[in-house]
Amino acid sequence: MSNLQSSTINHQYPTVFKITNDPIDLDSLLASITLPSTGAACVFTGMVRGVTKRDDPHETAYLEYEAYIPMAEAKMKQVADEIRERWSSVEGIAVVQRIGRLEPMTPTVLIACTAAHRDTGVFEAARYGIDRLKEIVPVWKKEVGPNGEEWVEGEYLPSEKDKS
C-alpha cells in the first residue's frame, strides 16, 4: 500500500479525547472507536482505590481532580498522535479523564485502543497511552482521607521531547 493511501485511510480512524465531569461510559466510548475492520480492543481504566496496601498503606475517602482543560485536551491529542506514530496498526483511540470529586471504586480515567487483531500491539499501545497521560496531561488530584487532605504530586518534569 502506498503512503498516500495509508494516510488517507488513517484519516478516517476515530480519536476521542476529553476531560469530563460525567461518569465514563465504556460502552459508548468503545462503540465510537469500533470500525467494521476492528476485531480487538484493549481498554485500560483506573479507579479510585479506597484501601492502599502497597508502599504507604492508607485509606482514601475520596479524590478531588482538577485539570487545566484546554491544555489537557491538547496533550491528550498528542498522546493519541504518539500512539499512532508507534503502532500503525491501531485504529481507534479513546482517552478520557474524569474530574471533580470521585469516590472509591469509581473509574477516573480510560484509555482504549482498537485494532484489527489482538496481536498487533494494542496492549502495548494502551499501556503507553496511560503512562504518557500520567507524564504530560495537566491533571492533578487531591487525596482526602481520615487524616486530612493532601495534593498528590507527580515527579515528571517535561522537556523538549514532550512538546507536540
Added chain:
Amino acid sequence: MKLNILFFATLRDKAKTKSVELTLNEGLTVADLKTELATRFPELASSLPTTIVSRNKEFANSDEVLKDGDEVAVFPPVSGG
C-alpha cells in the same frame, strides 16, 4: 507587557488565587517569571524549582521569552490518571 498567569493545584492553594494579571518587562524569560513570582508570592518560592510553566498550552523551556498576551500557566508535576 501584560501577562495573565493561571495557577493550578498546590500553586493555586499557596498563591490563594486562580489567576493574576502582571505587568512585566519585555524580554522576560520563563526563568525570570519564576523569580518574579517568588517576589510577589513568597509562599510559592519553595515550590518553584519543580514548577512547570506552560505558554499558550505548551510546555515552556526556562530560556523561552514570554510575549504580551501569552496565556501562561504554572503548576506542579501532574498527577492525573
